Amino acid sequence: MALPVLICDDSLLARKQVRKSLPESFDADILTAANGVEALTILRSQEIGLVFLDLTMPELDGIGVLEAIKQDGLDCFVIVISADIQPEMQKRVTELGALAFIHKPVNPEKLVVILKHYGLI
Amino acid sequence: MSTVFSEEQRDCLQELINVAMGLASDKLARFLNTFVHIQVPAIELVNSAQIPAQFEAQYSSAEAALVSQGFLGNDGLRGEAIVLYQLENAHRIAALLGYDTDNASELEMLTDISSILTTTFLNGLAEQIDNSLSYSAPRVLSSRQNNMTEALIETACHWELALRVDISYQLIHHSFNCDMLLLIPGEAVLNIQQILDRIVEEY
Known part of the structure; x- marks a missing residue:
């Protein structure tokens, strides 16, 4: 059965880059959101197995989304894909429950390693 | 800028710049040994002739400095990056970094920071478009020795276009604003559009 996946980034290019980086063997049903508010609306209304989350976004940023996921006890894996690559930021998102932190622009090989590691493919 | 670039091209350029700026912030954070919120x-593309007037109010009323550095890459990619600062916070940051607080040390610090900002940023940008750049030595002008408006006019007049990148850095205890301008030749727009189209098509 396909895994419901949400790609959340304010950049159309970045959303496409993530989608294209996913291996063909990954059976996913892909939804997209252009900011944190849109992402939470989707996350609260339907089951999402995996979220690819950008950090720097208008309306509500990725940190805000992670906090809401934690607070609401939403059951989903989160992989952060960010241009803000400072070690402090990586630490912060990991503490907030993100599975992994990937630097932009997303590297497809690295993504496959992470998906395999967590048994998602 | 909307008239020059399509919505897709603009989105693509913004994303390339965000990624490059993320690299520059990380480098700056390591240099300053603090977290940098960015x-x-x-971003905005303007005629370089408009630049002096756009910045006159902001940088002529207070003490300011300008650091400029030329860059040159493959396929005719070339330009001049300038970073504009108000000196108001500079001495505090200089002290934070352990520089002496005299004027010469302050300018030395600004040269170091500008060099991190521009070269890391531009290298990050170049890498994403499969190019690589070399740089000329940075040139520093301070309002203590120079008239900033004249310095801007003098610098901007060699180029037709400027990509304005407004950068706002916040350190934990200080906020630190500066403006980065990438001055480029007029014919570069077509080149940039083609590069952006190629990337958009790739995905």
Whole structure:
């Protein structure tokens, strides 16, 4: 059965880059959101197995989304894909429950390693 | 800028710039040994002739400095990056970094920071478009020795276009604003559009 996946980034290019980086063997049903508010609306209304989350976004940023996921006890894996690559930021998102932190622009090989590691493919 | 770039091209350029700026912030954070909060930089393409007037109010009323550095890459990619600062916070940051607080040390610090900002940023940008750049030595002008408006006019007049990148850095205890301008030749727009189209098509 396909895994419901949400790609959340304010950049159309970045959303496409993530989608294209996913291996063909990954059976996913892909939804997209252009900011944190849109992402939470989707996350609260339907089951999402995996979220690819950008950090720097208008309306509500990725940190805000992670906090809401934690607070609401939403059951989903989160992989952060960010241009803000400072070690402090990586630490912060990991503490907030993100599975992994990937630097932009997303590297497809690295993504496959992470998906395999967590048994998602 | 909307008239020059399509919506897709603009989105693509903004994303390339965000990624490059993320690399520069990380480098700056390591240099300053603090976390650097950065907002998504606003970008705008303007005629370079407009630049002196756009910045006159902001940088002529207070003490300011300008650091400029030329860059040159493959396929005719070339330009001049300038970073504009108000000196108001500079001495505090100089002290934070352990520089002496005299004027010469302050300018030395600004040269170091500018060099991190521009070269890391531009290298990050170049890498994403499969190019690589070399740089000329940075040139520093301070309002203590120079008239900033004249310095801007003098610098901007060699180029037709400027990509304005408004950078706002916030350190934990200080906020630190500066403006980065990438001055480029007029014919570069077509080149940039082609590069952006190629990337958009790739995905």
